[in-house]
Amino acid sequence: MNISAILTAVAVVGGVGLFLGIFLGIASIVFKVEVDEKEEAVLGVLPGNNCGGCGYPGCSGLAAAIAKGEAAVNACPVGGDAVGKKVAAIMGVEAGETIRMTAFVRCQGDSERATRNYEYTGVEDCSMIKYVPDGGAKSCNHGCLGYGNCADACPFGAITVRNGVAVVDKEKCKACGKCIAACPKHLIELIPYDAKTVVACSSCDRGPVTMKACKTGCIGCGLCVKACPVDAITVDAFHAHIDQSKCTGCGACKEKCPKKAIIDFS
């Protein structure tokens, strides 16, 4: 039994371990990166979903930007007013009022309203179906495909596909904007949570084409433009659009719309 061999082994491994320990200890002091206290406090009150709705890479990215003063204190679309106020308290500034936004799918062409050119059985993924003949089985080239890429993208489970059309639950929606990026038909837009009247169609085909494709498609007739007392509606490319900042929610356009494409948003 060679006792010195054991001692050498212990000494060398122990020595290496000790050296590394001290080395790392010194390194952690030498290479210390100053972390802004405010940044950590801000990160603490942010929701922590890392959804990226603010445009920064995750909550820590936004916290860093807020601490540096590059982003507004209420830049988090998910937390809304409540989080904005907390962040403002940490940063010592006044939070402006944030308008709560919600996602809205501009289509109501479900299986009863929209006609179909053929029966589709294949990959159930909107971004792929976009490339099948006629851009999907529905006659309307602009409508919801109904295979729920937006629902898959939603981190909050706010979107469900009902009868072939995606529907946003506006109570659950945090307006992070993930669904907007996921929709290959660009149907989803952010509108104020309090919006009263919306155009639930995105077709920019000519009237007769839209008329054949869907029972509730906007044909661009312009009756709503004439009906609107505050000039909030414009028709561009056979498609009506309501400027929500002007809309008073009087409902005159809804009454006049011959295709019932303008609906109450509730």
Add this chain to the structure above:
Amino acid sequence: MLDVVKDLLILLVGSSLVSNVVLSQFLGLCPFLGVSKKVDTAAGMGGAVIFVITIASAVAAVIYKFILVRFDITYLQTIVFILVIAALVQFVEMFLKKFVPALYQALGVYLPLITTNCAVLGIALTNVQKNYGIGFSIASGLFTAVGFMIAIVILAGIREKMEYNDIPESFQGMPIVLITAGLMAIAFCGFSGLL
């Protein structure tokens, strides 16, 4: 001089393709399966692995030559290498955070993950087994890590395509990835004719 270049070329083909670290030595499977969902994250992981393995092979070779051989305790190589590699990754992380924050951000979470990548330890041990000198150890580490990057980027590319395929329910998720990895390993067998 020519001999060295020739040896290095053989080492390049040999360790990156023929005996690919993942597909024929089955080392580093954890990040290979875990971080191969998207091509860009896979490439990030590959870059981090190249970086760490190259440095780790150099340090391990130096420690082997000047400490373990000298005190005649080469049988302790495994435990000493584990110590050194873990500390090294920690140190590299601190160093990058301070001086190259851009690279630190890019590598992100992958850097600490590499501590648990057995390919790093595996390569340090293989270098010792094959009696490589310090220079060749570094080259071998670099080339092997390039092999890891090739494998993980290819798998990530295949997995991105696979997202859209209709996979039988019992094969969804990890099973189909393992089958894909197996098929890739068979394909990489074809490279054995190169040397």
